[in-house]
Amino acid sequence: MKLPLAFRLAAATLLMLGASLASRAAEVQVAVAANFFAPMKAIAAEFEKASGHKAMLSSGATxxxxxxxxxxxxxDVFLAADEETPDRLDKENATVAGSRFTYATGKLVLWSARPDVVDAKGEVLRSAKFAHIALAAPKLAPYGAAAVETLTRLGLLAQLEPRFVQGESIGQAFSFVYTGNAELGFVALSQVWENGKLKSGSAWIVPAQLHSPIRQDAVLLARGKDNAAAAALIAYLKSDAAKAVIRSFGYDT
Structure with a gap:
């Protein structure tokens, strides 16, 4: 049975449109600081729906x-947990000039997977109620550096340093607390916070004045200079839709 001409023309048009969209779609390889992996997964899914491009995410220490x-x-794109590292890459000509911007300001939190461990003022730090406290390695992870700065300002660093359990990234620090290998630890608020509330356990959000601001910068890397998906992702991260997701995980934008 021969199909009507109008139907055949419509089908051909759809095939051509699909081929055109497929040819314009591209992939972008994204290095994401561990603290931002959960919100970035949500952003990547919406980015793909909006643009047709696919963001391939790798998570780790800055x-x-x-x-x-x-x-x-x-x-192609780097979402760091600080502003110093992208700035350093800028100065080393490893980025596209002028592409760097702050996509989020992070918050440090003292967290336990148990609901009865961390009090609302963080006074548990002065107690002998725990044997291990987790944090990210301060030389690799900005949230680890912020944790050490906090303990220094509280006058507790020397006292608590023997109890440290250090992870390579904030993701590993969170894992130590989540699995019970440390009774409590310093993690990113985004790891335990969603839609305006604590997901589980007990927590003390560390006051901002106890450590330097955790400004997190994104940058288009030199490798992504001619990648349409990379440029589109950088633009999407500045959109109201992306900012709404970022704020829902406890960041400031």
């Missing part, structure tokens, strides 16, 4: 990503 990028790792 310091480790820096070393990988300088060694030629195939990343």
């Amino acid at each position: 310091g480790k990503f820096y070393a990988q990028i300088r060694s030629g790792a195939p990343f």
Whole structure:
């Protein structure tokens, strides 16, 4: 049975449109600081719906990503946990000039997976009620550096340092607390916070004056200069839709 001409023309048009969209769609390789992995997964899904491009995410410590990028790792976009590392890459001509911007300001939190451990003022830090406290390695992860700065300002660093359990990234620090290998630990608020409330356990949001601001910068890397998906992702991260997701995880934008 021969199909009507109008139907055949419509089908051909749809095939051509699909091929055109497929040819314009591209992938972008994204290095994401561990603290931002959960919100970035949500943003990546919406980005793909809106643009047709696919964001391939890798999560880890900011310091480790820096070393990988300088060694030629195939990343197009870098979402760091600080502003210093992207600035350093800028100065080393490893980025697209003028692409760097602050996508979020993070918050440090002292968290326990148990509901009865961390009090609302963080006084548990002065107690002997725990044997281990987790944090990210301060030389690799900005949230780890913020934790050490907080303890220093509280006059507790020397007292608590023997109880440290250090993770390579804030993701590992969270894992230590979540699995019970540490009774409590310093993690990113975004890891335990969603839609305006604590997901589980007990927590003390560390006052901002106890550590330097955790401004998190994104940058288009030199490898992504001619990648349409990379440029589109950078633009999407500045959109109201992306900012709404970022704020829902406890960040400031």
